Amino acid sequence: MPYANEIGLRMLIGGAVREACVMGYNVTPLFSYYSYHGPVFRVLLRVNRGKLNDFRHYGFISYCHKCGNSQAFTWDELGKICCSYCTTSCTKPSGSLVVSGPLWTGPLHEGAYLAELLDMALQWEWIGNGAGLDLEKVIRLMIDESDPELPFGYTKLDEIAKRAKINSPPLKSLMSTLHKEGYAASRSHIASNAIKTNCPMTTCVSIVKDLVHHT
Ligand SMILES: [Zn+2]
Structure with a gap:
């Protein structure tokens, strides 16, 4: 997984969600913090009475090494996980898909x-x-x-640049282009030279190619 430290936070939250559920409570994260000093994985959770009824945010995350896209899957979909961006990649031993979970797939903060x-x-x-x-x-x-439009995980700029076969573009210009094109995009507190976005990898690659050609 290219964003292992975010996965770490999500496993921590997922563990708390699971334990709380057994005791008849439900918990949601108020903020989650990772720091490489230590490293530190720290989460502030709100505990509510009543069992969790909505398991949308407790599931599995896949990452496709072939196309670089991530996706969330529920328990029901566990046996049939495939990458829907490049369809041919499944979790066969030789496949390009890796899966983590069960973990929290919802927003890291409120x-x-x-x-x-x-x-x-x-x-x-x-x-x-x-x-x-x-x-x-x-x-x-x-x-x-904490924008709910943003997916889990982040993409390092180097990863996009490698796929585009160019040097990394400035993070600021990529972010503002993504916003202009109507995508959700933010930086990540976990990795400095990375973005979180709901824009698919292929589109990110063509955006950075355009950026380089226009500068
Ligand atoms: Zn794929």
């Missing part, structure tokens, strides 16, 4: 909760007036990351 955190940090003067720049940066980045 945007509204993070907005409250940011507000509180401002009130307490932990950020603002030049203070706490790193804290403000990471909370704002996590707010971007």
Whole structure:
């Protein structure tokens, strides 16, 4: 998996979801944080009474080495996992598809909760007036990351560049083109030179080729 550390956070959340479910509770992540110091995998969860009825976000993630796309699958689909982007790639021993799970496939954070955190940090003067720049940066980045339109995982720019056979384009120009084309896109707090986007790999490749030819 090209985004193993995000998978780590998702396995942690998935484990908590499973344990809570057995005890008659349901949990959802408020924020999830990975840091390479340690490394640290840390998640703040909200515990609600009542069993989880919606298992949409508890399943499996596949990554296709051939086309570079990821997909989520439910338990019911477990026996018939294939890449729907290049259709021929299945989980045969020689196949190009790898599958992780069971894990949490939903958003890593709750945007509204993070907005409250940011507000509180401002009130307490932990950020603002030049203070706490790193804290403000990471909370704002996590707010971007909690867009429900964004899928799990991230793609390193090097990976797109390798497929396009060009040098890596600036992250900023790729992001703004993706937004202009109507895709959801954000950076990842886990990997610095990577993007999260619902844009398929082939489209990302043609966008970066265009970017290079126009600069
Ligand atoms: Zn594929």
